[in-house]
Amino acid sequence: MIEAEATAYGVRTSAQKAGLVCDLIRSKTVNQALAILQFTRKMIARDLAKVLRSAVANAQQKNGFGGDIDRLYVSVCFANQGQSLKRVRPAPMGRAFRIQKRSAHLTVRVTERPEKVTRIAVDGAAPVKSRGGRKAAAAQA
Numbered sequence: 001m002i003e004a005e006a007t008a009y010g011v012r013t014s015a016q017k018a019g020l021v022c023d024l025i026r027s028k029t030v031n032q033a034l035a036i037l038q039f040t041r042k043m044i045a046r047d048l049a050k051v052l053r054s055a056v057a058n059a060q061q062k063n064g065f066g067g068d069i070d071r072l073y074v075s076v077c078f079a080n081q082g083q084s085l086k087r088v089r090p091a092p093m094g095r096a097f098r099i100q101k102r103s104a105h106l107t108v109r110v111t112e113r114p115e116k117v118t119r120i121a122v123d124g125a126a127p128v129k130s131r132g133g134r135k136a137a138a139a140q141a
Contacts, residue, residue: 002066002112003075004059007105008051010082011044015104018044018079022106030056030072030110048077048106055110066112076109 011018021042025033030052037049052074059065059072082103089097 001114002059002062002064003109004055004062005076005107005109006051006054006058007107008047008054009105010103011047011106012101013044013047013104014102015079015081017042018048018104018106021045021048022077022079025052025074026077028074030069030074033074044106048108051106051108052110055108059110059112066115071113071115072110073113074108075111076107078107080105080107 021037021040021044024036024040025048028036033052034049037045037052056069056072060067060069082105084103085101087099087101089099091097
């Protein structure tokens with residue numbers, strides 16, 4: 001099972017806004033996630049799509065990758081708070097208001113789903129579906 005991760009540091013948005021888009025693609029396949037990000041009307045979706053493509057490229061470079069991108073899915077997606085630029089905005093009567101220009105660190109991890117294996121009966125008649133559990137294992141043994 002292959003896992004690959006990509007992180008973008010210092011993206012100019014708040015972590016809260018980026019987290020809303022991260023929630024949309026978590027536990028989706030890579031193709032579904034890219035389609036969702038393409039039609040999401042948030043500016044951060046472009047940056048998140050770029051990080052997702054980077055994570056897929058990292059997975060392709062790993063030893064043991066089967067080559068099937070359709071089996072990859074977004075296992076982890078989150079946005080951490082980055083550095084805040086502190087600025088001052090003039091206010092009436094000689095006062096000043098502080099403005100925080102926030103940034104975020106975007107992290108996406110993709111994981112390869114295990115390949116589904118169907119068991120074939122001994123006589124070759126039909127595949128056997130296993131429901132799992134101890135009783136099913138004892139009955140088959």
